[in-house]
Amino acid sequence: MGTRVTALVWLFSLAFALLGYRFYDVQLSQGDYYGKQASASYTIGGYLVPKRGSIYFSDKNGEQFPAAVNKEYPVVYAIPSEVEDPVATAAALAPIVQDISQSDLEATLSKKDDPYEPLIKRPTEEQTQAIRDAALVGVYVGSGLDRFYPLGKTGAHVLGFASTNESYWLGQYGVESYYNQILGGVPGEASGDKIKEPKNGKDIELTIDPNIQSHSEEILSTLVEDYRGEGGTVIVAEPKTGKILAMASYPSFDPNDYGTFDIGSFLNPSVQSIYEPGSIFKVITMASALDAGKITPDTTYYDSGELTLNEHTIRNWDLKSYGTVTMTNVIEKSLNTGAAFAERQLGHENFYEYLKKFGLKDQTQIDLPGEVTGSLLPLEQDIQDINFATASFGQGISITPIRLIMAISAIANGGDLMRPYVNASNKPQKMGRAVSKDASRQTVEMMVSAVDKAQIARISGYTVAGKTGTGLIWSRFFGIMVVARPRRLVA
Template sequence: MLRLGNPGRRISIGLIAMTFVLSIFAGRLVQLQGLDSKVYMAEAARQRVQEERIPARRGSITDVNGHELALTVEAREIFVDPYDVVPEQRDKVAAMLAAELGRPKQEIAAKLADTRKRYVPVASVEPIRAEKILKHGYKGVGSTHEYRREYPGGDLAGTLIGFVGDDGNGLSGLELQHNKVLAGRDGQQTIETGRDGQRIPMTRSTSRQPVEGRDVRLTIDRDVQWAAQKAIAEQVEATGARTGSVIVMDVRTGQVVAMANAPELDLEDWENTTEDRWVNRAVADVFEPGSTNKVITAAAALESGAVRPETVFTVDDEIRCADRVLRDSHPHPTEKLTFSGVVATSSNVGTILAARKVGDAKLHETLRRFGFGTRPGAGFYGEEAGLLPSWKDWSGSQRCTIAYGQGISVTALQTASVYQTIANGGVRVTPSIVAGTTDAGGAFVPAAEGKRTRVIGERTAREISQMLEAAVGAEGTGELASIDGYRVAGKTGTAMRYDAACQGYCGYTATFAGFAPADKPRLVVLAVIQDPRKGHYGGEIAAPVFKKVMTFALKSKKIPPTGAEPPEVRIRAGE
């Protein structure tokens, strides 16, 4: 007989199965909406909530007259979302962006090819250009608000000012040195967005407004800076030199009016420039100063009372120092020079004879008081201290060569500071480059004045000034630095140049440092040229640069001649 199934049993089995399945669903629901609800709510919120950085406007860097050397302008960052771009439109999007941005189409296409990325920056453009791009209406192309750093002068004071990176923070120069002042503080905004990135209306949002950066005003004069850069660049090229630097400094305040290097850094193209071009050589490169250093030996001799300007020295064209025979700066028969004549004619032998009357300890102390062996304290990015060995460690020959500037090393800024001290009656003012900053309200706040230190007596400074004025006269080594109508004081320098590449002395350093008007000093100008190939004497290589820059600066600052006649300075005994 045919046996029929038991419907009751089938129903029981079905109910058991359904109960089991429903219990699983119920358990999962209890887990999702009960036990793990907070976890999933937090994850959902995390996906919806987006944090956006609100960039702060970076402060400007201006010259002493308010002309902008570095400024921040509004910009838009064009980006693409490769995942969101319609596949059929990729070629059109790449062609459009390439045409609008002036970029190769292949470069844009490569950015669009990686659909794993949701945000790919393409370019930073002006707001008007961004608006034009977005009007094409392509999905996956957008823009965000940002700021862009611009340098109107291009390479004007490039190594001094420095530059900023893609994140808007300073990477070198004053941009890095004063980054905290210039950068301000970014704001932040929190919003809720949907799947496609659109903002969800009526949802929570919080924001912290950005704090704009403050402006930094320099002591640099834009016009004098331009003239200094032009003069040093032309001379470096004309002489086949490796590098060059010029510093212009205000005698009374120690403020730097110009600081130029050649070659200079183009701030609009710094990314394509080698790192050795980023260095501000005027404060970072060290070299042996040569005869420009003789003024310190002269100061030590006069301050000790062992020598007077009229003291007569019998000067041969060579002198023995320990195991070495050192020659004078130029061949000549034995002659009798006054100490003023020793400085004016830049005699190495005469300077050594004067240094012997002073002694090593006293000479070292005077070098230290003028700032050698320590950083100038001006706050320049990358400034070096140079090298001043203890007098106890001087070798037999160093006891002679240091007197005329070989065996120690300095920077251009340190040398310029020496001549500022002499021109300022023996009072050193710590060099400075920042005139002041703006406060939160935009008002200008002047920087503190440079520290003033008495280094030598006023009488000593005046006597050295007269010697330096004679050095620019007909019998001196710096005649090419003379300026019609003005009394000029200055000193040439020609030093053998140590080069690590050849592990010895290779080439020369040509320098000229001086001030004008000599009897009422207002400006110091220092010119340094490294490794010139066409000539090497400071009087013929660096003095013409001094003349060009000083002449321009005097006219630009409207500093008139004093009209006074220079005093008679006796160079040789019996004159």
């Protein structure tokens, strides 16, 4: 499986909790016959349906893997204007078509001004052969296109699916929806002998690595099932670029069989759900205070195990007190009181401004549909010390997983807030600067210390920086691999 993938698998193990009809080549040089064929076989309502572009995943070597393609299927249709004897033709068709009565077939085949009538949309091999053997004038076996997802459930929430009302394909959810105009192309027109050819859709290559994606999905599903959780997400990103290498969610769905799933299954939790980030948020608090020069990694405070503000008491996750500790110790031991201390040194107004620098008031602008925005309302409508204290360790506020991973990416990459993307043709886009390079480096070093002390997330041969999302149950874990030159961020 390779050292890098093996390393990612170990990190993933900590990440719990959370196409229409085809337009055929029309030979215009052959005149009326092919004009009628185009008008009959490949049009719906006078429109020629373009071929939808394919979607590909790509690995680190640039190899492409088909993720959404067009798949041919047979179609039995009639051109009534060519049918010489509707009565005899209907009598011959009735035993083959079965779903349409002989009288209805006769009426359909008698429509001399009708250029196209579908008879069997998904014929069996026996029906197809029977039609060919019958060799009825004006009755043909053609082809249509289905949208097919060769990898099944893999990357389903990123891909979405495309549905048809038999006049056009419409992307639903995911990349199929976001890039529908590019994938779908432009319909042509057919009227009599005049044909305006359609413009086929364009292919799209995604940044999703199928190996990382499939491994993350397998491990995530195992963890959720083993721990009887409701669901979970895993995102793997390149901090320097914002490129998304994997985005897994559980439960998932099969885009080849989307009609059997509840509509809620199609929502992508990574961009369309918000939640309290939990203790991982401590690193954002620390990075902010470090950047403002209000603390250093060695700044100390006395931890009594609890802190009372506005008649509310917050306690460390393990209900223990640790005495005099450093800010690095706060990250190592995930101390709630320590995060609150760092926030107080920074000040409420500055803390809130840093959250905005990390993009927490905005969407990431990822190229996926339906992204929602988190909420900092407790810090805006009810300005109390307790609300800022709890926010310092990720409670009382809510954000999406994709927003959180991009905020942590800013810490991993030297302070730049990047726009995440899944279309490989996109370019890295810097959205702003969250903190300085020095503050970024110091925070990452504190996270490395947390992994080294905990040991559970250590990987032989790699320097890993990490932070759990909670203390009692490790429902979230962020890992940064190869810290000197951060290449992967796993959430």
